[in-house]
Amino acid sequence: TQLLEQSPQFLSIQEGENLTVYCNSSSVFSSLQWYRQEPGEGPVLLVTVVTGGEVKKLKRLTFQFGDARKDSSLHITAAQPGDTGLYLCAGRDNYGQNFVFGPGTRLSVLP
Amino acid sequence: DTGVSQDPRHKITKRGQNVTFRCDPISEHNRLYWYRQTLGQGPEFLTYFQNEAQLEKSRLLSDRFSAERPKGSFSTLEIQRTEQGDSAMYLCASSWGAGTDNYGYTFGSGTRLTVV
Numbered sequence: 001t002q003l004l005e006q007s008p009q010f011l012s013i014q015e016g017e018n019l020t021v022y023c024n025s026s027s028v029f030s031s032l033q034w035y036r037q038e039p040g041e042g043p044v045l046l047v048t049v050v051t052g053g054e055v056k057k058l059k060r061l062t063f064q065f066g067d068a069r070k071d072s073s074l075h076i077t078a079a080q081p082g083d084t085g086l087y088l089c090a091g092r093d094n095y096g097q098n099f100v101f102g103p104g105t106r107l108s109v110l111p
Numbered sequence: 112d113t114g115v116s117q118d119p120r121h122k123i124t125k126r127g128q129n130v131t132f133r134c135d136p137i138s139e140h141n142r143l144y145w146y147r148q149t150l151g152q153g154p155e156f157l158t159y160f161q162n163e164a165q166l167e168k169s170r171l172l173s174d175r176f177s178a179e180r181p182k183g184s185f186s187t188l189e190i191q192r193t194e195q196g197d198s199a200m201y202l203c204a205s206s207w208g209a210g211t212d213n214y215g216y217t218f219g220s221g222t223r224l225t226v227v
Contacts, residue, residue, distance in 0.1 A: 004153075033215055042115070042202050042218030043154065088153050097208065098144060098167065099216065101153035 003027070004091055004102035012108040016078055021105040023089030024071045030094045032072050034063055037086040037104070046074075079109045115219035117203050123225045124193055131189045132222045136205030143186050144216065145178055146202040154202055160186060161208070193226045200224075 005024045013019055023032070031050045035043035047056050049065035049072065056063045060083075062075040076083055086106050090099035116135040124130050136143050142161050146154035157176065159167045162183035175193075180186040190197055200223050204216035 006153075035218075040223075041220050042204070043216075044218070045215035048215050090153075097142075097161075098156050098159050100156065101146075103151070103153045 004089055004100060006087075006089060006102040006105050008105060009103070010106050010108075012110065013079055015080060015109055015111050017109075018075070018077050019079055019107070020073055020075045021087055021107070022071065022073050023091075023102055025091060026070065027091070027093060028069050029091035030069075032065055032069070032089060032091045033099060034072070034074055035088040035090065035101075037088060038084075043086075043088055076107075079107075081109045081111050083107060084109050115203055115205055115217050117201075117219035117222050119222055120220065121223050121225075123227060126193060126195060126226055128193055129189065129191045130193060130224065131187055132201055132203075132224075134186045134188070134203030134205075134219060136185070136203070137217055138184075140205035140207050140217070141183070142206045142208045143180055144204045144206075145186070145188050146204065148200045148202055148221070149198075157188075190224075193224075195226045198224055198226045 007022045033048045034046045037043040047063045052067045052069045054065045060077045064073045086104045088101050088104045090101045092099045118133045144159045145157040148154045156169050158178050160180040163180050175191045178188045200221040202221045204218045206214050206216050
């Protein structure tokens with residue numbers, strides 16, 4: 001069973017600042033996803049990465065998959081209060097058909 | 112299509128009672144998943160269906176939990192003899208998948224269960 005670690009656990013920043021959150025594992029993943037979840041709602045898919053070293057951009061969000069496909073990062077530029085939420089990474093190996101989730105990074109962007 | 116629907120949104124039950132939750136996935140999706148999420152944690156996998164077949168069940172899932180997807184469309188998750196430790200958000204997700212290919216999940220808004 002893969003275990004995903006996410007850091008930091010909590011992050012509180014001011015509007016306009018940049019930030020990076022991390023997702024790490026000792027396992028190799030065939031694909032990795034990032035989700036954002038707001039209180040009382042289900043997670044919403046942001047991106048899927050499948051190739052080692054892959055970088056994807058979604059407006060102010062930049063996602064990177066590690067070369068060895070064991071880790072990933074999410075960088076947010078000029079954070080806004082609307083970015084507040086729980087950021088979850090989820091990984092799948094070559095054999096499983098479901099994704100294993102990390103514990104999440106809870107981000108708070110203060111106006 | 113209105114996405115993944117879950118019913119009810121909230122459920123309060125007394126310990127020892129049985130509860131049943133329903134999930135209506137996106138109609139084109141062949142895969143359906145149940146996850147459980149407790150406060151401060153990420154979703155934890157419970158079980159997964161491809162069409163009507165239940166293909167995987169977490170070892171963490173006790174015998175009090177059962178899930179069905181009778182016609183490969185909606186699914187139900189039943190918890191018998193509820194315990195306070197069952198209190199959590201129960202999330203349903205659906206996706207399209209073939210073989211080892213699997214696209215991202217679309218989650219419902221969840222059912223929050225409180226066992227008193």
